[in-house]
Amino acid sequence: MEERQKLLLKEIVEYYIKTARPVGSKALCEKLNCSSATIRNEMAHLEDLGYIEKNHISSGRIPSEKGYKYYVENLMKPKELSGEDILNLQTIFSNRDLELSDAINKCMDMISDITNYTSIVLGKNSKENLLQQVSIIPLGNNKVVALVCTDKGIVESKQFSVDITIDIAEIVKVSEIINKMLFGTPIDEVNERLEFEIKPIISKQIDQYEKVYNIFYNAFDDFVKNTSNVHISGKSKIFNQPEYQDAKDIKKLVNKFDDENLIKKIDESSDSNEIKIYIGDENEFDDDVTIIKSKYHVKGEEGTIAIVGPKRMEYDRVVGLLDYINKYIEDLESGEDKK
Amino acid sequence: MEERQKLLLKEIVEYYIKTARPVGSKALCEKLNCSSATIRNEMAHLEDLGYIEKNHISSGRIPSEKGYKYYVENLMKPKELSGEDILNLQTIFSNRDLELSDAINKCMDMISDITNYTSIVLGKNSKENLLQQVSIIPLGNNKVVALVCTDKGIVESKQFSVDITIDIAEIVKVSEIINKMLFGTPIDEVNERLEFEIKPIISKQIDQYEKVYNIFYNAFDDFVKNTSNVHISGKSKIFNQPEYQDAKDIKKLVNKFDDENLIKKIDESSDSNEIKIYIGDENEFDDDVTIIKSKYHVKGEEGTIAIVGPKRMEYDRVVGLLDYINKYIEDLESGEDKK
């Protein structure tokens, strides 16, 4: 592609992002320093190459998905954050009482707020968690809390009412057996080993082992189900974007945001914490949106942060914001190492 | 109101609920066994009384809020559940491995599913919870989990990274002091007493008491903020109702469902577990919806269950469903007492 075409594509994408209206040839005369006819010729060329398209024969052009893609890969520069944005983010991170995962959530809340896109934080998947410790805490009134904790420090607690005939000391004993034998087991394999390794043992030592077994079984089961922490902010922010005028489109997306399984699929599998952009068809969530995501790793925890917006998203700004957060997290990580 | 007018109002409300279209005089001739002219006369009368209204001069009638209210208070009979519905609900309740609160959540999920309304379960408010026990669980790697548990059995855990210079045994010691001195304190008053009663004590016994103090302070603070368990199902179900065709209305409601503070206000303050109906203006959530709610009490826990639907809601069916759940919970409660 020639230089002038690149510049033209860049201007078209940015104009459309700003205004949400198809871009006509006249609009860009000044920027390109030539007449509308020349621009029309170049536009026809860009259209042949598939970078832009029109809604109907006599409308202005809008970027195609291929056009957006070329833009983000070749033409866009991440935007520097405004002083205000930096200040806001730093305030959140510098609050040392916040666990880092809470700080990330708060940052993404803020980003959703200032950008009018929807933000998602996906906590780590249970598959990568190993059993660290299970504890039983008696509460009196025949209740106990079973607490499951993994090597990455994720904790889930579940409360049980125990049969009056069961001695709580026995439950505690079982928890000690589990801790000895299953320490370090991937959390989603614990229940299998519980059945085949622990159950036979306790069946000899404990009267009502079936009931005790069930307590632990349910606690682990619950853990596996609950543990993938999903944090969404501004589910409805994206509807402030002009592309969402139509009831059908809104309903479609509301439904998708409500479907936790679909949300979890957004999880980024790559290992690097590079920022990745999935435009329209490229993401599995919804054809009409772009998802910008990146993975974070810190203090042994990991997760994915993602921004969901229309394809006509302010790519440079969002990438700038995520860049900043990533750098900050990285700094924390290396700072941590030094200590 | 005369008998025939009551019957007419009932028919109008039920017809409108079924069809979502304004009711004309002809539509009810057969039901009322008289001519359309007669019905028109009666309708004019009902309109004078304020029970029905029209959108414009020559349209059919729709119930006014006053009309709905009269209907639910005087004309409606709760609907018997279908065999299928009963079966589904019983399957959920009879799963003895489910904590009751989970069973209630599941029931409400199901109700949202079969009715196309949105359902909400609000767990008890922290104000009514008393501190039962705080525990510290060391995890190694300089991390601890602080666990707060109340008399009603609600548990929240929070993880902290502790400064390497702090002896974890000291933290545990503080937790014991707190347990001795603050047992039974309303959970939202704990932090005040923590500052004025506990802090002075530990400041003498412990080196870095500020940091230790902060751990507990944050754990309790978090508890107060997180503890009001909100469970919403079918946020988007209600948009299947024909009143939600317009993008503006949908956005408005999406926003409200996303506002946790607003949702929490739905909490029913009354003590009885009678079913209450708040139509349109009567509820503080949204003028265009009806909220049907009731309080449940069981095994010392309490909460509110609510259904949010259009004013044109199937009142008889929803009341029937909630009635059934309430009865079931009550039975559980008295069954529990007998044991």
Add this chain to the structure above:
DNA sequence: TCTTAGCACTTAGAAATAAACAGTGCCAAA
């Protein structure tokens, strides 16, 4: 060969008009 002015042409979208329809209010007769 590239750029540009000019013009005919296309389409969406808004505004205006018309026809069909659903339902009312009221009058007069049963």
Add this chain to the structure above:
DNA sequence: TTTGGCACTGTTTATTTCTAAGTGCTAAGA
């Protein structure tokens, strides 16, 4: 008190008309 009849009213839908925005193409100019 009930009912048939009829004029009237406002919504809805389809049709037409008009305008604005923007294109593609041609021919002339640099």
